[in-house]
Amino acid sequence: MTSATLRILKKRVYSANSSAIRNGQRKKVTIEQLVEQYEKQCGSAKYPLCVYCGREIRGKMLSLDHVVPFAAGGQNEISNIQLVCSRDNRYKRSMSSELYAKLLATLKAAGLLTDFFSTYQPRRGRR
Numbered sequence: 001m002t003s004a005t006l007r008i009l010k011k012r013v014y015s016a017n018s019s020a021i022r023n024g025q026r027k028k029v030t031i032e033q034l035v036e037q038y039e040k041q042c043g044s045a046k047y048p049l050c051v052y053c054g055r056e057i058r059g060k061m062l063s064l065d066h067v068v069p070f071a072a073g074g075q076n077e078i079s080n081i082q083l084v085c086s087r088d089n090r091y092k093r094s095m096s097s098e099l100y101a102k103l104l105a106t107l108k109a110a111g112l113l114t115d116f117f118s119t120y121q122p123r124r125g126r127r
């Protein structure tokens with residue numbers, strides 16, 4: 001893992017923990033746990049693969065996804081966190097991981113996946 005990747009992971013941990021506090025949660029994810037998760041999702045590859053679209057997640061595209069969202073009672077703990085690309089994380093919003101995966105499968109079967117993502121623009125200046 002490069003130092004740039006580690007820096008991004010640290011920012012994402014901070015962001016996830018801050019978001020948890022705003023949602024009335026006390027549990028914290030540690031950078032050690034996240035590094036372990038990153039390596040697990042890399043397997044033998046250089047970059048982790050997004051659990052939704054299967055693309056390599058590089059650099060600032062790296063986002064943390066709560067599998068079960070806070071709104072549905074999900075906890076801020078590593079067993080509830082997976083690495084996804086920022087595009088999928090944005091579109092998923094507060095959907096559960098299961099529901100979002102079903103939505104993508106339905107859109108794909110209907111040939112509408114490209115249309116669905118057509119409005120996506122990466123955030124400018126995201127650190």
Ligand SMILES: [Zn+2]
Binds near residue numbers: 050052084086087088
């Ligand atoms: Zn993705």
